[in-house]
Amino acid sequence: MATDATSKPRTATLHRMVMDEHVCPYGLKARDLLRRQGYAVDDRWLTTREQVEAFKAEHGVKTTPQVFIDGQRIGGYEDLRAHFGKPVPDPDATSYTPVAALFGMTLLMALAASTAAFGTPFTGQALAWFIAFSMAVLALLKLQNVERFATMFLNYDLLARRWVPYSYVYPFAEGLAGILMIAGVATWLSVPLALFIGxxxxxxxxxxxxIDKRTLKCACVGGASKVPLGFVSLTENLMMIGMAVWMGLAEFGLLGTGAHGM
Structure with a gap:
C-alpha cells in the first residue's frame, strides 16, 4: 500500500543515557528498533546522573531507556520488543544455541584445516580434527571460570564428588588431550587421558x-551454562572415547586406512 505523502510520520520519544563515560547500549538498541519499525525518533539524552535520577523519579521507573509512543509509556528495550510482537530473551531459559554454535564452528574449522592440508575437506583427518577442536574449545569455555565450572561439575561427576580437586583438573586435562590430538603428538598421553575422562x-x-532422573544443568560449555545435562554432555564424552579408541588403534596400526582416509 502506498504511503500518503501528507500523512504525519509515526514518532516515538526515547529517553536514554548518553554520558561521557557511558552510552547505554539498550538505548542504542531501542533507537535502532524504533527506526526499523518505521518510527521517527525524538531522541532525548540524559547526560548527567542527576538528570537520570530526576527522570526516573518523575516517571516512577527504575531503569532507562524509556520509550513513549503516542504519549503512552511503553517501557525499556525488552518492553519495546514485546510491544512490537518480537521475542524477548529469557536469561534463565534452557538453550542449545551455545552448543550448536560451538560444534558448528569447530566443524567448519576442521573442514577448513583439512582443505588447507589435503586440498579437500572430506577426509578422516577432518573428523579427527573436529573432535579435537571441539575438546579444545570446550576446555577453553570451562577455563574462563574454573571455580564456577567446578561448582556445577560437582553436582553430578562421580569422581569429582569423591575427590574434589578433579573438578579443577578436568578442564586442563580435556584441553591438553585436545591440543595433543590436534598436533598428533604424545599419543601415549592423549589417548589414555581422553579415554579416562571421557x-x-x-x-x-x-x-x-x-538412572537417577535428575534435572541438572550441563557444565560442558562452562559454569554459566543453561544447557540441560544429558545428550550434549554424554555426546561430548562419547566423542572423547571414540577419538581415543580411534587414535589408539591407529597408533598400533590396527586401522585399515590411514588417518587421512575416509
Missing part, C-alpha cells in the same frame, strides 16, 4: 540423568 564423564552423566 569414560568417567559418560558414566556420571548416564547415572545422573537416565
Amino acid at each position: 569414560t568417567v564423564g559418560a558414566v556420571s552423566v548416564f547415572k545422573a540423568v537416565y
Whole structure:
C-alpha cells in the first residue's frame, strides 16, 4: 500500500543515557528498533546522573531507556520488543544455541584445516580434527571460570564428588588431550587421558540423568551454562572415547586406512 505523502510520520520519544563515560547500549538498541519499525525518533539524552535520577523519579521507573509512543509509556528495550510482537530473551531459559554454535564452528574449522592440508575437506583427518577442536574449545569455555565450572561439575561427576580437586583438573586435562590430538603428538598421553575422562564423564552423566532422573544443568560449555545435562554432555564424552579408541588403534596400526582416509 502506498504511503500518503501528507500523512504525519509515526514518532516515538526515547529517553536514554548518553554520558561521557557511558552510552547505554539498550538505548542504542531501542533507537535502532524504533527506526526499523518505521518510527521517527525524538531522541532525548540524559547526560548527567542527576538528570537520570530526576527522570526516573518523575516517571516512577527504575531503569532507562524509556520509550513513549503516542504519549503512552511503553517501557525499556525488552518492553519495546514485546510491544512490537518480537521475542524477548529469557536469561534463565534452557538453550542449545551455545552448543550448536560451538560444534558448528569447530566443524567448519576442521573442514577448513583439512582443505588447507589435503586440498579437500572430506577426509578422516577432518573428523579427527573436529573432535579435537571441539575438546579444545570446550576446555577453553570451562577455563574462563574454573571455580564456577567446578561448582556445577560437582553436582553430578562421580569422581569429582569423591575427590574434589578433579573438578579443577578436568578442564586442563580435556584441553591438553585436545591440543595433543590436534598436533598428533604424545599419543601415549592423549589417548589414555581422553579415554579416562571421557569414560568417567559418560558414566556420571548416564547415572545422573537416565538412572537417577535428575534435572541438572550441563557444565560442558562452562559454569554459566543453561544447557540441560544429558545428550550434549554424554555426546561430548562419547566423542572423547571414540577419538581415543580411534587414535589408539591407529597408533598400533590396527586401522585399515590411514588417518587421512575416509
